[in-house]
Amino acid sequence: MATPSTGNAPLGPNVLWYDRPAHYWVEALPLGNGRLGAMIFGGTDRERVQFNEESLWSGYPRDHTNPTAPSYLPKVREAVFAGQYDLADRLVRGMQGPYTQSYLPFGDVYLDFGHAEVQGYRRWLDLDTASHHVAYRLGEAHYTREAFISAPANALILRLAASRPGGLTFRVRMTSPLQSRTQAQGDSLLLTGKAPEQDDPHYLHTENPIRYGEEGMTFAARVWVCPQGGRLTSLEEALEVSGADEVLLILVAATSFNGFDRSPSREGKDPLAITAAALSALQGRVRGEPAAGFAALRREHLAEYQPLFRRLTIRLREETTAPDLPTDRRIAAFQETRDPSLVALLFQYGRYLLIASSRPHTLPANLQGIWNDQLQPPWSSNYTLNINTQMNYWPAETTNLPECTTALFDFIQNLRVNGEKVARTNYGCRGWCSHHNSDIWAQAAPVGNYGGGEPTWANFALSGPWLCTHLWEHFAFGGDLDFLRETAYPLMKGAAEFCLDWLIEDQEGHLVTCPSVSCENTFITEAGLKAQTSMASTFDMAIIRQHFDDCIAAAETLGVDAEFAARLKAARARLYPFKIGKKGDLQEWFKDWEAADPHHRHISHLMGLHPFSLITRRETPELFEACKRSLDLRGDESTGWSMGWKVNCWARLKDGDRAFKILTDLFTLIDPADFNYRRGGLYPNLFDAHPPFQIDGNMGATAGIAEMLLQSHEGFLAFLPALPSAWQEGYVKGLRARGGFEVTLSWKGGQLTEAEILSRLGRPCRLEALANWVILSSNGQEVPVRRVAQDVLEFPTQPGEVYRIVPAPS
Numbered sequence: 001m002a003t004p005s006t007g008n009a010p011l012g013p014n015v016l017w018y019d020r021p022a023h024y025w026v027e028a029l030p031l032g033n034g035r036l037g038a039m040i041f042g043g044t045d046r047e048r049v050q051f052n053e054e055s056l057w058s059g060y061p062r063d064h065t066n067p068t069a070p071s072y073l074p075k076v077r078e079a080v081f082a083g084q085y086d087l088a089d090r091l092v093r094g095m096q097g098p099y100t101q102s103y104l105p106f107g108d109v110y111l112d113f114g115h116a117e118v119q120g121y122r123r124w125l126d127l128d129t130a131s132h133h134v135a136y137r138l139g140e141a142h143y144t145r146e147a148f149i150s151a152p153a154n155a156l157i158l159r160l161a162a163s164r165p166g167g168l169t170f171r172v173r174m175t176s177p178l179q180s181r182t183q184a185q186g187d188s189l190l191l192t193g194k195a196p197e198q199d200d201p202h203y204l205h206t207e208n209p210i211r212y213g214e215e216g217m218t219f220a221a222r223v224w225v226c227p228q229g230g231r232l233t234s235l236e237e238a239l240e241v242s243g244a245d246e247v248l249l250i251l252v253a254a255t256s257f258n259g260f261d262r263s264p265s266r267e268g269k270d271p272l273a274i275t276a277a278a279l280s281a282l283q284g285r286v287r288g289e290p291a292a293g294f295a296a297l298r299r300e301h302l303a304e305y306q307p308l309f310r311r312l313t314i315r316l317r318e319e320t321t322a323p324d325l326p327t328d329r330r331i332a333a334f335q336e337t338r339d340p341s342l343v344a345l346l347f348q349y350g351r352y353l354l355i356a357s358s359r360p361h362t363l364p365a366n367l368q369g370i371w372n373d374q375l376q377p378p379w380s381s382n383y384t385l386n387i388n389t390q391m392n393y394w395p396a397e398t399t400n401l402p403e404c405t406t407a408l409f410d411f412i413q414n415l416r417v418n419g420e421k422v423a424r425t426n427y428g429c430r431g432w433c434s435h436h437n438s439d440i441w442a443q444a445a446p447v448g449n450y451g452g453g454e455p456t457w458a459n460f461a462l463s464g465p466w467l468c469t470h471l472w473e474h475f476a477f478g479g480d481l482d483f484l485r486e487t488a489y490p491l492m493k494g495a496a497e498f499c500l501d502w503l504i505e506d507q508e509g510h511l512v513t514c515p516s517v518s519c520e521n522t523f524i525t526e527a528g529l530k531a532q533t534s535m536a537s538t539f540d541m542a543i544i545r546q547h548f549d550d551c552i553a554a555a556e557t558l559g560v561d562a563e564f565a566a567r568l569k570a571a572r573a574r575l576y577p578f579k580i581g582k583k584g585d586l587q588e589w590f591k592d593w594e595a596a597d598p599h600h601r602h603i604s605h606l607m608g609l610h611p612f613s614l615i616t617r618r619e620t621p622e623l624f625e626a627c628k629r630s631l632d633l634r635g636d637e638s639t640g641w642s643m644g645w646k647v648n649c650w651a652r653l654k655d656g657d658r659a660f661k662i663l664t665d666l667f668t669l670i671d672p673a674d675f676n677y678r679r680g681g682l683y684p685n686l687f688d689a690h691p692p693f694q695i696d697g698n699m700g701a702t703a704g705i706a707e708m709l710l711q712s713h714e715g716f717l718a719f720l721p722a723l724p725s726a727w728q729e730g731y732v733k734g735l736r737a738r739g740g741f742e743v744t745l746s747w748k749g750g751q752l753t754e755a756e757i758l759s760r761l762g763r764p765c766r767l768e769a770l771a772n773w774v775i776l777s778s779n780g781q782e783v784p785v786r787r788v789a790q791d792v793l794e795f796p797t798q799p800g801e802v803y804r805i806v807p808a809p810s
Helices: 069-081 085-095 271-286 290-309 327-337 340-357 388-392 394-398 402-427 463-478 481-502 538-558 562-573 621-634 640-652 656-666 696-709
Strands: 015-018 029-032 036-040 046-053 107-112 119-126 131-138 141-150 155-162 168-175 179-185 188-194 218-228 231-234 238-244 246-255 313-315 730-737 741-748 751-759 765-768 773-776 786-789 792-795 802-807
Touching: 015 327, 015 340, 029 119, 029 131, 029 141, 029 340, 036 141, 036 155, 036 246, 046 155, 046 218, 046 246, 069 085, 069 402, 107 246, 141 290, 155 168, 155 271, 155 290, 168 179, 168 188, 168 218, 168 246, 188 238, 188 271, 218 231, 218 238, 218 271, 218 290, 238 246, 246 271, 246 290, 271 290, 290 340, 313 340, 327 340, 340 394, 340 696, 388 394, 388 463, 388 640, 388 696, 394 402, 394 463, 394 696, 394 730, 402 463, 402 481, 463 481, 463 538, 481 538, 481 562, 538 562, 621 640, 640 656, 640 696, 656 696, 696 730, 751 765
Parallel strands: none
Antiparallel strands: 015 119, 029 036, 036 046, 046 107, 107 168, 119 131, 131 141, 141 155, 155 246, 168 238, 179 188, 188 218, 218 246, 231 238, 313 730, 730 741, 741 751, 751 802, 765 792, 773 802, 786 792
16 A cells, blocks of 8 residues: 655655645545545544435425416516516516525544554545545554545445554444434444435525425445454444454445435335445455455456546646645645646546546536535535536536536436426426526426525526537537437427527517526616616527527537528527627626626626637637626636636636636635635635635636637637646647547647647548648658638548647758
């Protein structure tokens, strides 16, 4: 078992490490396999392993529709068209539905050692092996632990070892903050319990927020303790290991969840049977030879995980090693060091977190990925669909993790089912829709508890078409026609049908949305009125424009629905246009109003710049400049996830130094004890601080760094389009581009030195023209190119071939 240096020797580039145990949850280190998640504290006196299972939520399937909503819709529109925006704010609340349910903590495993005064302490998370380690000395004895969560085994595996024979003595306990019971059963612990059927959002401050009843789901977890040597004693609610040489612990967990539309209490699965079968299978592989069994499980884990993680390599300076400082101290020093290797670590950490929280056919990553320790987590740790869930998946395609999006696509399928009911009942529209929040039960209605939500977030009605852009992007990067035909296009068409019915004509003949909001922001009218509800927000218009473009392209690619595509083209031509305001910025609302908060964290009016491709320097230069002005007016400092979004926007604006400046702001170490802190940054474990923790900021930063190094949204590959002056040397291998290409880039002195393009699909490759460079095939022959625009070249490719781009011979 490898241990990190206790001297000055540096560790590898993909390691987070610390010289003391975690005290706060945001100092603990995360493990996950998409279904099971854990936060490990690394204690010596007492180890805490706080764990989650993806499907443990409050609630049960319900009807989220609001049959009274249609009576309010014409009144809201009448008020908006009359300029009575405050009246529209009051009326639109009548169209709201219930709040979502909450993602819940499952439990904690405690190992009581009583090791107080230790020496040479280290704990670390190795991203390359997705494993957590602890090492320290107590007297002359060395103690080590290694843990990982295996996707093939769907279990947490923890091995403890001591250098002195018989050196391991400790007690194992398991608890849950939910209604539960723990009992010892021979060499294992069994935790059983029930989740609440209602868990109110934390911001409601209700008298009885957590309510149990017949409908809540049930759950079970088992911990098996397998010592080598020594004695294992079964107590009433604990297990005690005495004098063992090494010990293997295996944790499995399950719930009664059986689908978004089935009662977990009456139609649910049996978590007792599931966990018993899973543990029995693992015991059969390990019993009698725990060391060999652990090694086999570790090999299986690495064989599944490393092909995903190792697809992409990044280095932002010549050195391949990191400074020999604990990660929290590296964050604290970043404003002075501008340490490129820490940026690379944050980039890979985002990829690691996506792999750990979203695998094929799991549930998608929520606001906190798969990790939560609170009964009323911030914003219910749900699926927030006005930016946060989408941002979770921004790095999936570009950083070579397309399989991780399968969880999101499965969820969109569920959302469509409930979204069709909401579209029909609430609005009298065809197709399907979804709104600001959702949960495991695929809540698609506007939240707000039937009138208690602010319209600026509760009544956002276009998260459906926004989610569908991920479906099109998955095809654009991977080229899977079967996926486009069977999965993506039916969902996209349904969302487009809703948009067609949702649009109405304004006084000038434009098609507009009404009611319409710019997410979570408030405007001030010419008369000084503060309001949230109007028509044709730039946010709405960007979503519908992009979605119609994607649907038209999909229909043409598949050779279907020509008449429907023609309707979309005709409607798109009539959409309310983007406008530039009196300050030279992109207008956020249909009128050039002031924002109540001019530095608001949401920059929803810039959707056309990023994540969409509606605004580019080549095609819309005036709007491109207006986006710059909007970002300048908004300012750089913000919440963690908002800074991640701004990095992406400045990368699209080709300003690498400004993007890096915001990344630098993100590297602000947040004190976990400062609960009143309101500026974004990073916690000691590199979790993004909104604050509090939201995983979308990690994903947004990773996506932004990728966007600084490679772009393809304009129809051609652009190498190092936003390279900051701070990254003078570097290397990245495995970035993906639209059209089915994988790219390797090397640069020095801030200039490209060589590139490689792997063509997966054999399509023609377009790239931004480079002066005095040549393209070579794998056999060293120069490839002919043609100029398709003043600064864009195209060359033919063959599937599976690698093409080198090198300086032309002088």
